[in-house]
Amino acid sequence: MKILFINNDGAGFADHIEIADGTTVEQLFRKRVNQGSPADYLIRVNRQPASSDQVLQPGDRVSFTPTKIEGAGRI
Amino acid sequence: MRFSPLAWAKLLFLRDLGPTEVGGFAISDAQDLLYLEDFVLIRQECSPVTVAFDDEAVAEFFDAQIDAGRRPAQFARVWVHSHPGTSATPSRVDEETFARVFGRSDWAVMAILAQGGQTFARLQFHTGPGGSLQIPVAVDWSRPFAASNWPDWNQEYLENVRPDEFCHHQKFREHAGPFSVSEMLDVLADDSHQFFNEKGPT
Numbered sequence: 001m002k003i004l005f006i007n008n009d010g011a012g013f014a015d016h017i018e019i020a021d022g023t024t025v026e027q028l029f030r031k032r033v034n035q036g037s038p039a040d041y042l043i044r045v046n047r048q049p050a051s052s053d054q055v056l057q058p059g060d061r062v063s064f065t066p067t068k069i070e071g072a073g074r075i
Numbered sequence: 076m077r078f079s080p081l082a083w084a085k086l087l088f089l090r091d092l093g094p095t096e097v098g099g100f101a102i103s104d105a106q107d108l109l110y111l112e113d114f115v116l117i118r119q120e121c122s123p124v125t126v127a128f129d130d131e132a133v134a135e136f137f138d139a140q141i142d143a144g145r146r147p148a149q150f151a152r153v154w155v156h157s158h159p160g161t162s163a164t165p166s167r168v169d170e171e172t173f174a175r176v177f178g179r180s181d182w183a184v185m186a187i188l189a190q191g192g193q194t195f196a197r198l199q200f201h202t203g204p205g206g207s208l209q210i211p212v213a214v215d216w217s218r219p220f221a222a223s224n225w226p227d228w229n230q231e232y233l234e235n236v237r238p239d240e241f242c243h244h245q246k247f248r249e250h251a252g253p254f255s256v257s258e259m260l261d262v263l264a265d266d267s268h269q270f271f272n273e274k275g276p277t
Contacts, residue, residue: 006137006138006141006147007147008137008147008151008179008180009179009180010179010180010181011147011148011180011181012146012147012148012151012152012180012181013146013147014141014146014147035179036179040175040176042130042131042133042134044134047134047135047138061138063134063137063138065130065133065134065137066133066176066177067130067133067176068127068130068172068175068176069098069117069127069128069133069154069172069176070125070126070127070128070168070172071096071098071125071126071127071156071166071168071169071172071187072096072124072125072126072166072167072168072169073096073123073124073125073158073159073160073162073166074158074160074162074164074165074166
């Protein structure tokens with residue numbers, strides 16, 4: 001089945017990818033993210049936060065976006 | 076790295092609008108990724124010396140940009156934020172964020188604009204041997220550019236910049252425009268003095 005996958009790592013892309021039926025969010029993460037932990041990403045399915053065991057459906061929109069983007073001035 | 080005059084004007088306008096730091100992403104030209112066409116605020120909580128993006132707002136920004144037909148390389152590679160005072164040198168927090176968040180992409184730029192006008196930009200890349208280098212910042216006047224849009228920029232600021240509790244201090248509310256570092260330290264010193272006078276020694 002196909003899903004729309006938005007990933008910022010590497011070159012970054014938003015494209016339709018083929019995944020196996022029954023793939024969970026966690027399985028997709030393990031397959032697509034080479035380094036980093038889930039805590040470093042906000043993982044959403046169809047613009048809603050997703051649990052790791054959520055089973056993906058055809059046509060889902062999945063995004064892995066960075067978290068904790070913080071800056072501070074020097075005093 | 077070159078800002079369009081419009082992006083540069085907007086960045087300066089937003090930097091000077093309130094008493095806090097501000098941050099966002101630059102939008103790059105599709106064919107020339109180090110030419111920055113626009114600067115977009117992300118919903119954020121800010122103090123005079125910090126800025127932290129809202130994680131959900133970052134995800135929403137990604138979705139909106141993808142829907143607009145852009146690639147992450149155009150909207151998520153140039154992280155821009157302001158600093159109080161005159162130094163645009165990255166802080167430890169800046170460095171940690173740049174390594175942790177942007178170290179996983181092929182390339183990224185950390186760009187900082189200080190209140191005093193100093194700029195800083197560092198390009199890091201992870202293709203080939205990888206590396207990083209400081210790059211110059213300029214405004215590119217060679218292309219046509221649109222006029223300023225203060226009402227929309229002001230609205231974007233109001234919708235996205237959330238001053239933290241410190242900024243609700245009376246001296247901040249009464250102050251027009253950005254605080255200098257020394258003014259901010261004065262406020263903190265006054266607060267500490269008042270606190271210890273009221274509480275007494277412990």
